[in-house]
Amino acid sequence: MFLRAFLPLLLLLGYGVAQAALFGDSETREQLEALRTKVLEMEARMQRTEEVFMGQSLIELHSQAEALKEEMGKLRGQIEVLEDENRSLRKRQKDFYLDLDNRLRQIEPGSASVSVPDAGISIPASELPAADIKNTTPLKTPVILQLPDTAQRNRYDAAYALFKDGDYSGSIASFESFLSQHPQSALAPAAAYWIGNAHYAMRNFDKAISAQQRLIETYPDSPKIPDGLLNMASSQVEIGQKAAARKTLENLIANHPGTEAAEKAKRRLGSLK
Amino acid sequence: MVIHMRNFLYCTGVFLLLWMNTPLQAALNIEIFGGGANRVPIAIAPFNGERGLPQNISAIISADLERSGIFKLVDPLGLTSQEPVSYVDWLGRGASALVIGSASMLPDGRVDIQFRLLDVAKQVQLTGFSGAVTTEQLRAFAHRIADIVYEALTNEPGVFSTRIAFVRKQGSRYALQVSDYDGFNARSLIEYTEPIISPAWSPDASKVAYTSFEKKKPVVYVQALATRERKVVANFKGSNSAPTWSPDGNKLAVVLTLHGGSQIYLINADGSGLQRISQSPGIDTEPNFSPDGKWLIFTSDRGGSPQIYRMPVSGGAAERLTFEGDYNVSPRYSSDGKRFVYIHRNSGRFSVAVQDLSTRQMQLLTDSSFDESPSFSPNNRMVLYTTEVSGRGILSIVSSDGQTRSRFSQEAGDIREAVWGPLLKQR
Amino acid sequence: MKKIFAVLAISLLSACASDNAQQTSDVEDHSYNRGGEGEGMRSGAGSDGFGMNPLQDPNNILSRRSVYFDFDSYTVKGEYRDLVLAHASYLRDNLNAQVLLQGNTDERGSREYNLALGQRRANSVKDILLLSGARDQQVEAVSLGEEKPRALGNDESSWTENRRTDILYQGEY
The missing domain is CATH 2.120.10.30 (TolB, C-terminal domain)
Known part of the structure; x- marks a missing residue:
């Protein structure tokens, strides 16, 4: 493009020289001829340059680059999705492993004798597999929960809907009947929790406490435990058992670190003076 | 909020008569659980004397509290802000908390508004508030009351006076x-x-x-x-x-x-x-x-x-x-x-x-x-x-x-x- | 050195011919647009009274100012290449001319995201202009997103109408 800007000047030059030629000097005339040829040459070169542009090769190249960019974006997106799937698969695998490990521990005779100590038979620690030694803290037999079927879920949802509508006694009755019929359902711990919560909402704090107590004893591994403890502490505060509430909150903070309930417990503990 | 209130004071000479002394432990301890599950049943009684006002104060407060998703409005079913409060009747309606209030015109054209937030089960006042505003400021004042009720019950800041x-x-x-x-x-x-x-x-x-x-x-x-x-x-x-x-x-x-x-x-x-x-x-x-x-x-x-x-x-x-x-x-x-x-x-x-x-x-x-x-x-x-x-x-x-x-x-x-x-x- | 000498020579010689300087501008513009009309092109937009401004002449491709795009597409279709190239050529020959490229979208959804999509449509026209010899200072690519739809209907033809980039010359916006 520089050439292009230059062209007028060159033409100007030619024009000026032509004028000069009027004064007549053969040497000047020769130089003039040479210049004219040069100008023509340059014009031809420019024409070619232009043709390259107009031939659109650059534009083609550019649109190919754009298409490649788009393609790369799609590939990048696929990689991102695969990475995410990989991450969640690994997590699920870990969960499966832990679950399986838990179940095996109950079946394996060695560990069973540790987790359910029997006064009649004693096995020297040395005979136990090394891996199981750390398991000497008494394990409560975990309840193996089953995934709820649609009927169970519907019943649970109905009981929960009653709670949301403020029909607490209706909700308690529904959850209790759910709990007695499906104690092994994966929804059972939540049902137990909401019973306590509904009692709390009705300001029946003693009942709220015993309901949460039941949750903790029946489903010690449930993720509902922290919320249950929090609710229990609130109930204890309401009936004036501040020391017990403090203990409950401390237990919650110590055993369920990182949960939202534990965070709330910390704040509440601060104001429980 | 302070800025907001100060504007009130300067523009119209609102008198904050009594910030009822509200010890925190008296507050309804409301657990806010996820899933909108545990909505607090609250009743907002029609304010005495609000009929003649250009703004329905109790309706504004009700809409504010309901929108937050934390409260369940209890229908007063004919009950009013009349005192002494009939706690048994409110309890029968299912209300845990109750807002009552009154509005009266002052000789200078402003409106004097009082309100009280009550714990129905314990039969105690949780907070109260009173002030005089021009009719143009009634909406803002109602939002302010909703904020006070919200804050007293949840210990979280209310946002009904935000823009x-x-x-x-x-x-x-x-x-x-x-x-x-x-x-x-x-x-x-x-x-x-x-x-x-x-x-x-x-x-x-x-x-x-x-x-x-x-x-x-x-x-x-x-x-x-x-x-x-x-x-x-x-x-x-x-x-x-x-x-x-x-x-x-x-x-x-x-x-x-x-x-x-x-x-x-x-x-x-x-x-x-x-x-x-x-x-x-x-x-x-x-x-x-x-x-x-x-x-x-x-x-x-x-x-x-x-x-x-x-x-x-x-x-x-x-x-x-x-x-x-x-x-x-x-x-x-x-x-x-x-x-x-x-x-x-x-x-x-x-x-x-x-x-x-x-x-x-x-x-x-x-x-x-x-x-x-x-x-x-x-x-x-x-x-x-x-x-x-x-x-x-x-x-x-x-x-x-x-x-x-x-x-x-x-x-x-x-x-x-x-x-x-x-x-x-x-x- | 050669260049400097050349420039000096030119200025000397052109000084001799100063009385003819006016006419050189006609020569300067001769390569503009094979169509022929050579007058007044330095001023960019606007007619100079000598016949029609090619930018406004309905028979001239330069009067066409809109480049339409396919749904979810940001590349200039083959059928609009000649149009864009003609504008590139005009800009090359009229260094004072400047254009504003306004990209538009028909999409629903986030206004800011649509603004970015409209920008992409303006940019792809800009890229071709620059690759064909227009200068960066002559071209500004902006987006109106979904904010200024030309067609307001809720049908396919309206949407097609709104997926476009407009070429506006200085003085036209």
């Missing part, structure tokens, strides 16, 4: 407006015949940044609410848009096209010190600062479809946050930085969704067809957005658990680009 900004299109005119959180008392900050988009509140609520097309291209302005003085912050070659403030109010993130595609830049609030933040071959737009100022979440199509990403403000790799569907846009942080709200497209519908940053759990809050521009209330209990109803946008609020939704359909024109303003901290 929102949005763009109202009427015919060929565009107005950038600021109103009460429920869309009332809207006032134009600027009106123009060219579009305005992307209003953004400064953290101290004194200014709004926005994108205007009055120069036949998008240019970013900052305008002061009090003086209406405005200035250009970003008018670079190409498009200038999507302003958002850093939490300290010193900087703005903006989207410029200086190097081709839309990319995110940082710029000082006075328009100096431009600095490029994002580096991608695709589109990076709609930046939003984390409350600690360390992160930006934004929309990018670097992976072939618009998705939400997060990157450190100091620069560095961006991490993709959304994986459901092929269209996730307009992210905004909650004020605790734990969640963000955004627009998710699913089979042609654009709905409001929220995602937890640590668990990556996403939840749809709405199921409407065309929702836009969601933003959290300052206490994160509600989300403001616009939704399209028969061809025009209207303001809507959904509680953060998706359980309670309300629409403000009284406004004229087409409402878009709504954004919730900050809560003014007590000084």
